Amino acid sequence: MTSRTTQGAAVIEFRGVGLTYPGPPAVQALHPCDVSIAPGDFVTVVGPSGSGKSTLLNIAGLLDTPTQGRYLLNGIDTAALSPSRLAALRGERIGFVFQAFHLLPHRSALENVELAMVYRAVPRRERRTRAAAVLERVGLAHRAAALPTQMSGGERQRVAVARALVGEPSLLLCDEPTGNLDSATSASLLDLLDVLNRDGMTIVVITHDRQVAEHGRRTVTIRDGVLHEPAHRPGAA
Template sequence: MTTPHPDRAAVISLEDLGLTYPGPPSVTALHPCRLRVEKGEFVTIVGPSGSGKSSLLNVLGLLDNPTRGVYRLNGVDTSTVNDSRRAALRGREIGFVFQAFHLLPHRTAQENVELAMVYQRTPRRVRRTKAADVLDRVGLAHRAHALPTQLSGGERQRVAIARALVAEPALLLCDEPTGNLDSDTAASILDLLGRLHGEGMTVLVITHDRHVAERGQRMLTIRDGVLTEAARAGAGAAW
């Protein structure tokens, strides 16, 4: 059993973390960086295409291993766990929200949410109750039995958010969550993320859109693999 680090306040703690893809020639996707995200924060990371956003997302989501430094997730040093425990840690501590929704088209909204609990061996009755509760939490109880093809883009993203929340993760990790939505629908999804943050959820959004990033409590930028704290001035600046 992995022993949590004593610092339990930080959901994410990166210490001189970097990622270099082997060559030849080798490519540095992430230069050594430090990042601390406290429990209950709403942090956004913004950067243009090719800036290192995907590499950072994959490391934070425990999909790729960094090549240097330390990543602690909710107090656990992720470099000390094997692949099976890493997968279990990812499933327990991180709820993913993607741009493309990734819903199964022939399953209802409720069934899509329930599927997130199948591999945790949650009893069927408990799955049904928890899925219904979390769909209500995102304002979609009335569409629980609709198929994704019967839902709007915003409703599909709400289902995806419900699926991410149902395991009660420590972190909601969002990759371009408004990228496939019109501006009004995008605003409603950002309002939902803001409300979840207000309820105590730790939210991290990775985006190319600085206007989306401005909705966070705290904003960072990434460019050429360099992660830095962002100034709030010039929110409308283009990349």
């Protein structure tokens, strides 16, 4: 996996980052917080519905702009960037995996992964080669020609992970990635995330499931928009 992190820089660094939606009345979705996530870390974020987990993920994923503080992604101060540069940075550095798979139903697994590179002007032959390689990496080389309607939920989520990885991001953001999966399939997906992390991928998983959270090296708890200091679990890999 290609590393594009500035030498010595955290992948995610929040410096007093907060987000308030204007009113009336104003809503403080995320209170100012400091968070640092190093390259190769695996952080899980837990909290009840409406706690601010999605706000945190949206800021980290450059989908929302904080109203307070500074967010540095790979050492780059995102506040200094134009909307077009933010969009480009998001495409270059961040892979997303959501609870819903968001696959095109009439496109094969290989084509769904290839489509992630279309708007980055990657030549077609290279798209095909890279998509095939990343499907093999997630254990789905044998299902490359299958349509999403012919695949299990776990297989579809692995295609979504492959699509997130094909651009060689420095950060993988997962929003309730096991939410639509049964317990056995969830365990298989989490094993895959563990492997990716051991290979050096920086991963942040948003979840309400404490068992999912146990896969992280660190767990952040958020409630009513207040982030509690990350804790390292003794013995975590």
